[in-house]
Amino acid sequence: MTDSPPLPALRIRGLAKTFDKPVIAGLDLEIAAGQLYALLGPNGAGKTTTLRMVAGLAKPDAGTIHIFGVDALRDPLAAKAITAWLPDEAMLYDKLSPLEYLAFVAGLWRMDPQYAAGEADRLLHWLDLWEQRDTRCEGFSRGMKQKVALAGALIHDPQLLILDEPLTGLDASMARSVKDALRAQVDAGKTVIVTTHILEVAERMADRIGIIGGGKLLAEGTLDELRESAGTAGMTLEDTFIRLTDPAAHAVTAI
Ligand SMILES: Nc1ncnc2c1ncn2[C@@H]1O[C@H](COP(=O)(O)OP(=O)(O)OP(=O)(O)O)[C@@H](O)[C@H]1O
Numbered sequence: 001m002t003d004s005p006p007l008p009a010l011r012i013r014g015l016a017k018t019f020d021k022p023v024i025a026g027l028d029l030e031i032a033a034g035q036l037y038a039l040l041g042p043n044g045a046g047k048t049t050t051l052r053m054v055a056g057l058a059k060p061d062a063g064t065i066h067i068f069g070v071d072a073l074r075d076p077l078a079a080k081a082i083t084a085w086l087p088d089e090a091m092l093y094d095k096l097s098p099l100e101y102l103a104f105v106a107g108l109w110r111m112d113p114q115y116a117a118g119e120a121d122r123l124l125h126w127l128d129l130w131e132q133r134d135t136r137c138e139g140f141s142r143g144m145k146q147k148v149a150l151a152g153a154l155i156h157d158p159q160l161l162i163l164d165e166p167l168t169g170l171d172a173s174m175a176r177s178v179k180d181a182l183r184a185q186v187d188a189g190k191t192v193i194v195t196t197h198i199l200e201v202a203e204r205m206a207d208r209i210g211i212i213g214g215g216k217l218l219a220e221g222t223l224d225e226l227r228e229s230a231g232t233a234g235m236t237l238e239d240t241f242i243r244l245t246d247p248a249a250h251a252v253t254a255i
Contacts, residue, residue: 025215143174
């Protein structure tokens, strides 16, 4: 008997969404489990819209979304149970301390309080927030709030972690600690999807990169594969990105 191939962490087919104009128009995207995937695209390309639909926060006009085989549109609760979404602006209850916030989030997931408290301790130590565990979040810097939100996203041990611009506005040391946390998730077998405009981050961190534009996937692959398809061998991701997203270059390349 042969083993069936592992389920992709995310499988999107024919996704479409129109606001006052079409934003996503027949997007196909498949992300294998256990990697860090960077989703890139020009401003307004629809990255956040796509990931909000994956996270169940916006409804597609057409298409399908499967998360580890779970149909996210038909069974959103099951999909959400294995997914975490971290928006670019951390949404926290500022009056709560990190410990209180994590207990609150764990309660929403109906986690056993004792187990959740252990997980909160582990996450707060790991993200270097232990000293501030009892301090209200309202006085925290953007980076500290981002880390508390990240701890909240991780408390229910999601298989798929989706982060929208997680490093924007963070200083070097805070960015390093968030990057290390994301890499550790992948090393532990989880799948991480990030959007970023910091191409150096994608270049250094991502196992694979997808570039969307014009409502579709323009190109997808490892950095070397993207360079090859763009004819930018030996050049930076920035050169490759600009070449692939140039509206004058009508190439649609999926590797
Ligand atoms: N709720 C909404 N109502 C109307 N239009 C929207 C809504 N959300 C997004 N849009 C529009 O959809 C388009 C794609 O936006 P989206 O935020 O998904 O792009 P993005 O690729 O994440 O951009 P950026 O890199 O600038 O964050 C934009 O033109 C935006 O104005």
